Amino acid sequence: MKALITVITGQDGYYLSKLLLEKGYEVHGLIRRSSSFNTSRIEPLMSKYESENKLKLYYSDLLDSSSITSLINLIEPDEVYNLAAQSHVAVSFKNPLYTSQVGTIGVISLLEAVKNSSKNIKFYQASSSEMYGGEDDSLLNEESQFTPKSPYAVSKVFAHEMTKIYRESYDMFAVNGILFNHESPHRGETFVTRKVTKAVGRIKQGIQTKLTLGNLNAFRDWGFAGDYVEGMWLMMQHSSPEDWVLATGESITVKEFAKKSFEAVGLNFEDFVITSERYLRPNEVDFLLGDSTKAREKLDWSPKTSIDELVSIMVDSDLNLAKKDGKQKR
Ligand code: NAP
Numbered sequence: 394m395k396a397l398i399t400v401i402t403g404q405d406g407y408y409l410s411k412l413l414l415e416k417g418y419e420v421h422g423l424i425r426r427s428s429s430f431n432t433s434r435i436e437p438l439m440s441k442y443e444s445e446n447k448l449k450l451y452y453s454d455l456l457d458s459s460s461i462t463s464l465i466n467l468i469e470p471d472e473v474y475n476l477a478a479q480s481h482v483a484v485s486f487k488n489p490l491y492t493s494q495v496g497t498i499g500v501i502s503l504l505e506a507v508k509n510s511s512k513n514i515k516f517y518q519a520s521s522s523e524m525y526g527g528e529d530d531s532l533l534n535e536e537s538q539f540t541p542k543s544p545y546a547v548s549k550v551f552a553h554e555m556t557k558i559y560r561e562s563y564d565m566f567a568v569n570g571i572l573f574n575h576e577s578p579h580r581g582e583t584f585v586t587r588k589v590t591k592a593v594g595r596i597k598q599g600i601q602t603k604l605t606l607g608n609l610n611a612f613r614d615w616g617f618a619g620d621y622v623e624g625m626w627l628m629m630q631h632s633s634p635e636d637w638v639l640a641t642g643e644s645i646t647v648k649e650f651a652k653k654s655f656e657a658v659g660l661n662f663e664d665f666v667i668t669s670e671r672y673l674r675p676n677e678v679d680f681l682l683g684d685s686t687k688a689r690e691k692l693d694w695s696p697k698t699s700i701d702e703l704v705s706i707m708v709d710s711d712l713n714l715a716k717k718d719g720k721q722k723r
């Protein structure tokens with residue numbers, strides 16, 4: 394089996410490519426040109442699988458439709474996983490055009506290339522719980538209404554609906570995975586969980602003194618990214634193409650996540666966390682709680698990692714990184 398992952402260098406790109414390589418797939422991954430190295434997450438996979446020709450990397454960009462079409466025709470993958478997005482909600486308010494271009498035109502380029510291929514290719518679109526808008530404390534499933542609150546969320550609704558249109562119009566195996574927040578030691582450092590656990594490690598090691606956050610009262614349903622990529626793969630193996638929610642079914646506030654993280658190293662959250670308007674958003678998603686009954690029943694998928702285990706995995710990893718950093722500085 395051949396999979397194409399657009400793109401492979403992000404958090405989910407790492408966990409998904411690892412899963413597929415371990416399953417014996419040939420993995421083809423898009424990377425973007427950057428002025429500095431951007432493959433740090435996948436380097437362990439590159440050293441293990443590139444020499445066996447099981448992992449192949451290609452420079453591209455979702456906005457370069459000619460390159461996307463050429464690569465689909467060259468690789469002829471069995472499955473395409475579209476993970477590419479300007480995925481930071483706060484940044485999407487600052488860069489609405491770019492966020493929207495990648496999330497709309499970029500996704501159509503990919504859908505067109507898949508549709509026009511002579512091969513029957515399955516397509517996965519990374520949809521998001523952010524599309525719901527989180528206006529009240531209801532449990533959200535595949536039937537719940539979307540009320541997007543950011544340029545990011547609007548572009549995800551567009552891509553979600555377009556994926557459905559291609560599925561219904563052209564009989565394509567095209568699925569939307571509506572994933573609630575999922576985190577890991579490989580999470581980008583500007584998302585709140587990783588920002589917290591990185592700071593906890595550094596404060597514990599004496600190389601940082603304070604942590605500045607924004608809204609502490611937002612609720613999120615946080616799971617572990619390693620569990621969620623298994624759900625993505627299961628959706629692609631199901632007998633029919635459908636839309637699926639992946640979530641833990643538990644929601645806690647940013648404040649509770651931060652408290653747990655500081656407690657994990659014996660520190661008190663109140664002694665270190667301050668808040669600043671700088672990190673508030675023009676429009677906030679207050680409450681997200683997912684109901685993944687459909688995936689549990691029809692895909693036999695369930696999250697294996699509890700919120701306390703997730704905190705522990707992330708804090709341990711960031712504490713180790715801070716120890717190394719501290720040694721280098723001495
Ligand atoms: P991530 O680490 O930010 O990865 C997103 C990837 O998109 C990055 O590798 C980035 O490339 C790439 N990208 C950005 N602009 C691009 C462009 N113009 N062309 C091609 N690639 C581009 O995010 P993630 O957490 O792994 O999330 C993966 C996908 O799932 C994203 O679409 C995200 O919106 C969606 N999602 C995530 C969550 C979550 O909680 N993690 C929940 C629901 C949905 P670089 O590596 O070069 O920057």
Ligand code: G4F
Nearest residue numbers: 480482521522523573574583584585606607608611647672
């Ligand atoms: O970690 P966040 O930036 O994630 P957010 O906005 O929920 O989006 C993530 O999950 C979505 C799925 O629902 C994905 F689609 C999306 O791509 C991304 O992966 O913020 C979480 C909450 C927000 O309410 C934010 O206002 O934390 C709050 N927050 C408080 N202080 C902060 C901070 N967020 C960030 N990034 N940085 C802060 O200092």
